[in-house]
Amino acid sequence: MRRLTLLVLLATAAPAHALDLTATVLANKTAYIPPQCYTRTEDAQGAVHNPCQTCHTLPRSPNFVSDPDLQQDYAIPGPALENPWTNLFVDRRAAVAATDAEEIRDWVRADNYLGADGRPVLAARLDRLPPEWDANGDGAWAGYRPDASFAFDDAGFDHGPDGRMTGWRAFAYVPLPGTFWPTNGSADDVLIRLPEAYRQTSDGSENLAVYKANLAITEALINRADVVIEPMDEGRLGVDLDRDGSLGTATRVVFAFAPLEGVTMHWAGRAGTLGPKVAPLAAGLYPLGTEFLHSVRYLDPRPEGVTMAPRMKELRYMKKTSWQSYAELEEGALAEKKEDADFPDRPKQFFGSAEAGIPNGMGWRLQGFIEDAAGDLRPQSFEETVFCMGCHGSIGTTDDSTFAFPRKISGPGAFRDGWYHWTQKGLAGTPDLVRADGQGDYAHYLRTNHAGDEFRSNTEVISAWLAQGDLTPEKAVALQADIAPLITPSPERAIALDAAYRMIVREQSFVKGRDATIAPQDETVWRRVEQDAPTGIAEPADPWFYRLKR
Known part of the structure; x- marks a missing residue:
């Protein structure tokens, strides 16, 4: 043995x-197509x-x-x-x-x-x-x-x-x-890491509360939903996280983004002072950097x-x-x-x-x-x-x-x-x-x-x-x-x-290929596919986040 x-x-x-490591010419011209795309679906x-x-x-x-x-x-x-x-x-x-x-x-x-x-x-x-x-x-x-x-x-x-x-x-x-x-x-x-401006107070001092707030704002933007947070002092952060019209203690970041109606969110700390060209904000997108x-x-x-x-x-x-x-x-x-x-x-x-x-x-x-x-x-x-x-x-x-x-x-x-x-x-x-x-x-x-x-x-x-x-x-x-x-x-x-x-x-x-396969995959993977061949899947499945009514 x-x-x-x-x-x-x-x-x-x-x-x-x-x-x-200096080469930029691809031996496999379609290296971006994953191995999983060659699966036999039937x-x-x-x-x-x-x-x-x-x-x-x-x-x-x-x-x-x-x-x-x-x-x-x-x-x-x-x-x-x-x-x-x-x-x-x-x-x-x-x-x-x-x-x-x-x-x-x-x-x-x-x-x-x-x-x-x-x-x-x-x-x-x-x-x-x-x-x-x-x-x-x-x-x-x-x-x-x-x-x-x-x-x-x-x-x-x-x-x-x-x-x-x-x-x-x-x-x-x-x-x-x-x-x-x-x-x-x-x-x-x-x-995940956000840029320094999202981790600092308006005067440029590193601040953990500011960073936590901006990560929660990022989470709300990506999920297009409210995010529950530990109690945060909005006055110190310089932003109305819960959108109640006052700078008190927030326990939630409220998602709101309808810029054509003048409704948007704001970054906490120094990032909130930089303006949209330097620190843009939009639903579904991460901060620049x-x-x-x-x-x-x-x-x-x-x-x-x-x-x-x-x-x-x-x-x-x-x-x-x-x-x-x-x-x-x-x-x-x-x-x-x-x-x-x-x-x-x-x-x-x-x-x-x-x-x-x-x-x-x-x-x-x-x-x-x-x-x-x-x-x-x-x-x-x-x-x-x-x-x-x-x-x-x-x-x-x-x-x-x-x-x-x-x-x-x-x-x-x-x-x-x-x-x-x-x-x-x-x-x-x-x-x-x-x-x-x-x-x-x-x-x-x-x-x-x-x-x-x-x-x-x-x-x-x-x-x-x-x-x-x-x-x-x-x-x-x-x-x-x-x-x-x-x-x-x-x-x-x-x-x-x-x-x-x-x-x-x-x-x-x-x-x-970098998949840890043990036995040959011929039974379930094509060695060659027929272009535009049907997969046999009659109706495309909806994604987990799909919320639109048909």
């Missing part, structure tokens, strides 16, 4: 290709599955990308008809079985982000920029330099080794159905359950670098729709670099870091970053290009009102998100996809939750109070998924 394990490690250690028995609804759906303004039609046919450009994500068809079963469970546990528990001094190792490497990472050749790193310490206080705020706040704040959310359930390969978290940090991690089976591992697979970053009005966003969506209609086989074009990141066309710049063959974090290549555009680009389900924050946990009984990191409280006890039609979001996904992942290869979920082919009323009721039993894998599955993904890391074959 030891000899077999050694042979497997040697076989997977050699990089599949030489990585060039099974051998003729039953129809709908994983497409997670991304392609009716939007809510100011997202003007309406794409529920993509639930019904494979509208894929000609150059992408041949599935480029060949890692989906690799058979890793023997190699996974040969992996020592204790060894993989040790691997995932080794922190590849923080050094012994509590500072990000990657930031130090960027200070001494390796020449092969220097895409523009100027000797200095032009992109995001990791600065989160993942040391959170009771309100979810991150603190550096010196005790000072970094500005990052963790929040808990109901993970998007499918790929981002831990049972399908990874644990993840998301942090907002940042998100998203770590994707291995799974760690422990006696208390499967948790988020210290080892990061990826560190993803996005920043809102430019403001687009509703009109500009709508114009951009219409222009892209026309481009797709006029030139259906023309791949999308992206600009930027591995170092500076890539703009998504809607005001955000995306960048990322991923493991090298030895397990240390390195910058993603240009092509590896274009991969991120499939989800944070033009799809109907996002709010201002994001997924997690609109799904933030909040409301009566919510632990710390959702402002915490998963290391402070795990998924246990997290209720299912309630859709606008009254169904649980996860219950709806299981009923319409008849599986717990896009590829329908998670037999553990199917046997435990869909043994008779459908979700029983009893299982649906259980999900209302706790989603953890559904989306948390068994320790054995977690170990297998960790091992499968590490093989991709050692190959450095991310451009062929």
Whole structure:
């Protein structure tokens, strides 16, 4: 067994290709089309599955990308008809079985982000920029330099080794159905940070109450709904949060946005003094300069359950670098729709670099870091970053290009009102998100996809939750109070998924796919699709937030 394990490690250690971080030419011209888009939506028995609804759906303004039609046919450009994500068809079963469970546990528990001094190792490497990472050749790193310490206080705020706040704040959310359930390969978290002006009083002094108020205002704007807050002194903040006409003590941020009628909201503190050109505000949009940090991690089976591992697979970053009005966003969506209609086989074009990141066309710049063959974090290549555009680009389900924050946990009984990191409280006890039609979001996904992942290869979920082919009323009721039993894998599955993904890391074959699949996916994934072929989905499913009457 030891000899077999050694042979497997040697076989997977050699990089599949030489990585060039300065390149901006794509080998896969449609790297922005995710592997999940190649799923076979009809099974051998003729039953129809709908994983497409997670991304392609009716939007809510100011997202003007309406794409529920993509639930019904494979509208894929000609150059992408041949599935480029060949890692989906690799058979890793023997190699996974040969992996020592204790060894993989040790691997995932080794922190590849923080050094012994509590500072990000990657930031130090960027200070001494390796020449092969220097895409523009100027000797200095032009992109995001990791600065989160993942040391959170009771309100979810991150603190550096010196005790000072970094500005990052963790929040808990109901993970998007499918790929981002831990049972399908990874644990993840998301942090948000607003610019300094949103963390300061009008005189420029750092103030936690101002920051909390502006984060609550942001939450109200994104959800287009009121937000319950801890009691806040509106006089000190300089804003009437509850819109009662006086500056008293507010326990709620009241959402109101009808600018044509002269109704709008206002930022607290210094941001509220800067005016709309510097600190614009609109429903459904984040403040200019907002940042998100998203770590994707291995799974760690422990006696208390499967948790988020210290080892990061990826560190993803996005920043809102430019403001687009509703009109500009709508114009951009219409222009892209026309481009797709006029030139259906023309791949999308992206600009930027591995170092500076890539703009998504809607005001955000995306960048990322991923493991090298030895397990240390390195910058993603240009092509590896274009991969991120499939989800944070033009799809109907996002709010201002994001997924997690609109799904933030909040409301009566919510632990710390959702402002915490998963290391402070795990998924246990997290209720299912309630859709606008009254169904649980996860219950709806299981009923319409008849599986717990896009590829329908998670037999553990199917046997435990869909043994008779459908979700029983009893299982649906259980999900209302706790989603953890559904989306948390068994320790054995977690170990297998960790091992499968590490093989991709050692190959450095991310451009062929980064899903932790174990067996070949031929039964549920197309190697080649027929352009515009029907999916068999008769009626597009509505999104969880859909509130319009037909």
